[in-house]
Amino acid sequence: MGRTVIELENVTKYYDSHIGRSGGLKNLLLNFAKSEAECKRYTVLENLSFKIEEGTSTAIVGRNGVGKSTLLSIIAGVLLPSSGKVRVSGKVSSLLELGAGFHPDLTGRENVRLYGMLLGFSKKMILERVEAIKEFSELGDFFESPTRYYSSGMMARLGFSVASQLDPEILLVDEVLAVGDFSFRDKCLDVMRKYRQQQKTILLVSHSANDVMQFCQRAIWIKDRKIMADGPSHEVCEAYMGKKLKDPSLANPDGTPTETTKQKPHSNA
């Protein structure tokens, strides 16, 4: 086992719904008298704890809206958890929705520079890699034209190329495999395999149980704000797809199924 590169301890994330959502001065004035207890609190993640070791590939599975992307954003340092402890050590390259950070007026090349800088890579490093990124993206002449003319698949190619070719230590990937054509998808998987060989850490969010089982050793299943199961990807995925867990000890790492913990707080672990 390598050293721990990502560690989460009792991470909880909730959103307060009255300010911000419909943020206006009028709302502030109307709701000023309301106490804090009155504003609705929407909890996305509750007391999540896990560790990820260096050089492993882990998948986070779960249905839409359970907070997988929120979790990835927290690890990427974009969102702050409401409480809990987060430790990440290593150069992170995050792909939270492919290409969403690209500016439509800039060319592919200029976007690579901008996005790479925003991810924290130095200008020098980006200039060294920009040709490799172009090559990998297979965009050809489109690399020099504004990204507004790109198709969504092309955006995804560029996004994955940037995040992967910049040689991060930790790669956070949110649903890459769902976009792009077959050959590009294979290419992405190749890169991720190469990363695995190079002992880099990969954290992947996916709906596709097949990809997860094929690619990751470990999977974490999130449901109802909590970790339902955490263990070898085959077993967790099977459980996620509706089969019973073969090894009940994988369920909810502290040993108690989620349903019962809801009723009463468990006294000892």
Added chain:
Amino acid sequence: MVKTADVQITDGIKRDLSYYYDLVYILAQKEIKTRYKNNIFGYVWSLVNPMAYTFVFYFAFEVIFKVKVENYVLFLISGLFAWQWVTNYVNGSTVAFFQNANLIKKARFPRFIIPLSKCLQDSFHFAMTLPVTFLFMVYYGVTPTLMTFIGIPIIIVVQFLLLFGIGMLLGSLNLFFRDIQFLIAIILQMTFYLTPIVYPISRVPEVYRSLLMLNPFAPLILSWKELFLNGVLHWEYISITLLHTILYLIIGSAVYRKLVWKFSEVM
């Protein structure tokens, strides 16, 4: 809203001055490029707006109202270009964080880079209008002194910092109260007339003069006018502007620091 979370991300990235410089530069460059590289009229467009106002005010105040101000067109221009920088930046920075939601939600980088690069880019546009001001000075026979050239970078820096402070304040608040941007547009319209741009300060009744100095842009524009029209660095006006600058930088960065962690949640 108490933060109880404890987050440590040690990514080994050197966030030194050159990293910030490169980041600010590349963000500013993207706007400047699209404006100046793609068409030759890009430059002309940034002159058209203040020139059009110059013409309108010249017609309204000199031709119709017959104000007795020496070199009235030069008098207008010496304030209008700087004022354009003010309005462009204040309006733009109010929505700057909001418009860059896609970047803020996707990547972890110091968010103040956004209003900073916007300010850099607007100051560049302002610098590009300086030759036009000099052209009018030559035409009206006002010779620039050595002080004019020393004073330009000084006042630019003061205006830059003042605007940056205001930008951090308004940009942060606007994410939480979206209607601030509409309020600001109105306030700026009113502030224009409370700033001695189209009228000389000497016409303002004595009692109101010190009151006018509460408007941060009044001493700022007066500093520019003194510099271009009389070739002097008016330290009194500059000091008052500087006081505003310090005030807004403190308020702006305090509000920014208090709210920044919530930015990616509210957009």
